[in-house]
Amino acid sequence: MNNITNTGEETRLRPTSDLEDMLKGAVQTMVGDVFDINTLESNLTELFMILRKKVTEEIFHQIDxxxxxxxxxxxxxxxxxxxxxxxxxxxxxxxxxxxxxxxxxxxxxxxxxxxxxxxxxITLEVKEAMVLLGQRIPFEEASSYMEKLLKVGISHESIQELLEGIGEKISKEEEELIADEIDANGYVKDWKDGKPINDIAYMELDGSMVQTREDDWKEVRVGVIFAEKDRLEVDKNHNELYRKKYFSVFNDDKNSLAEFKNRATLEAYNFGFHNYVKHVIVGDGAPWIWDYASTYHPGAIQVLDYYHASEYLCNAINAVQLKDEGQSKQLKDWLWEGKIEEIIKSLEKVPKCKEIEDCLRYYRKNSSRMKYGEYRKEGVDIGSGVIESAHRVVVQVRMKQSGMHWNKKNVQPIVSLRALYLSGRWSNIVTHLKDAA
Ligand SMILES: [Zn+2]
Structure with a gap:
């Protein structure tokens, strides 16, 4: 390959026949060498690199x-x-x-x-690659992937700077949109009812902790909205959604909860959440979720995420080590059927301990949102986990890797960018990239 490199580096390519000669020379060299397909491909990569440079130089030269x-x-x-x-x-x-x-x-x-x-x-092509990688993996890794896959050397600092800049623009834009569309009481200003849609829509609300440099662990609130008909079964235990809208707000100050609620309200309205004949809000035991749901979505079915409920019961069962296997199976069956009163009555009879008390408190507070038998009969998903939870895909896989600390000012930009990416709004990101330096 050296002769190709030298030919390329030392003289400027003039007429197109030079390019042809160069290609012929490259082929001859490769045929002459003893190599396998892997050597061929690594030679090809090198050749593409040279071509890439030569062709662009030639184009610039001709226009200049x-x-x-x-x-x-x-x-x-x-x-x-x-x-x-x-x-x-x-x-x-x-x-x-x-x-x-x-x-x-x-x-x-x-x-x-x-x-x-x-x-x-930086060119758009390279910026797109930087964002695609940087929104998913650590900046250092993104930098080495750029080198490995694209043969483009770019520092992790540059990737971080671009991501944070774009993310900040996106989150600013989101804030402006909320200011335009949501009134001071948290309602959509120009509300219009849509046509009823005979399907089920879900809004799942959740939170996840991120380690910050300044204040240790801080919460990021995450939501996702989707409809039943947008669900695609990959296999028995795994569903994909081909349309979904994620949103996320960093819980940074006392206004953050109101911001998140406003955001959820606007996203729900834009999705047409209320037009769905059944619309369901799924969450864990966090009181703000149900307070929000009752105030802003009074027509929604409230469902306490089944796996959170199940976790409390399992902890209680394990803590008292119920001898009778039949009894623990009975408790789990009751949960599946949504017979919460039966569970409460039964747990009140066993010796008290922290786990039992926790479970009782949680179930008493949430029993109205735990009618799992009824929900299943109506075809309502009870948070079965076939859809990966929003906080995991938006926050955890990117923000919560071991040893990761985030400057507080960078949390919102990154989660905004990631939520937008996961919602399939790449073209929106590219629009911002075109304007970026
Ligand atoms: Zn003139």
Whole structure:
């Protein structure tokens, strides 16, 4: 491969036949070498790298003219020197943009600007890759993936800076939207009823903790809205949603809960949540969820997530080590059927301990949201876990890896970006990337 590299590096490619010769030379070299398909592919990668650079250089060279006539008056324009531009892309562009000036018309021309346009320091192609990786994996890893997969060297600091900048714009935009659409009492300003939809819509609300540098663990609230008909069964234990809307608000100050509620209200309205003949709010025991649900979605069916309920019961059963297996099975069956009063009566008879007390308190408080038998009969999902919980996909997989600490100011930008990505709004992200430096 060395001869190709040398040919490429030392002389500028002129006519297209040079490119053809270069390709023929490359093929001859590779045929001549003894290698397997893996060597072939690594040689190809190297060849693509060289081609990428040569072809772009050639294009720039052809567009770059030494003399220019004014488009307005036809006079020869003055050469005012060159402006240096460095752009990071699939190729490291190191460009000297010639600047021409017409005295008569007082106008400038920069021929190479035709290609560069208003591209900032990094091309869109590379920025998209940075965001795609950085929203999912640690910045250091994203940087090494860029190098490995795209052969583009970009620092983890640059990736972080881009992600935080874009995320901040997105979260600002979200805040502005809420200010425009939601009134001071948390209701949609310009509410219009839609046509009834004969299906079930769900809003799942949840929270997750993130470790911050300043205040140790802080909560991020997460929600997701989807409809039953958008569910795609991958296998018995795993469903995918092909339409869903995630949203997330960092619980940073005393206004954060109101912000999250406003956000949930707006997302629900935009989704048409209330138009669904059955609309369901699923959550754990957090009082703010049910307070919010009762106030802003009085027509919604409230469902306490089955797995949270089940966890309390299992802890209680394990704590007292019920000898009678029949009894613990009975308790679990009652839960599945939503016979919460039976469970409470039964647990009141066993010796008291912390786990029993916790379970009793939780069940007494939430029994109206635990009619699991009834829900299942109506086809309402009881939070069975076939859909991965929102807080896990939005927050945990990215923000909660071992040893990860986040500056508080960076939490909201990253979760906003991630929620948008997971909601399938890539084009929205790209729009922001086009404007970014
Ligand atoms: Zn002119």
């Amino acid at each position: 003219v030494e003399h220019m006539e004014c488009k307005e008056c036809g006079n020869k324009m003055k050469n005012k020197g060159k402006k240096h531009r460095k752009i990071k892309g699939l190729v490291d562009y190191d460009i000297h943009v010639r600047v021409f000036y017409c005295d008569k018309c007082e106008r400038y021309e920069r021929p190479l600007d035709k290609i560069i346009g208003n591209t900032g320091r």
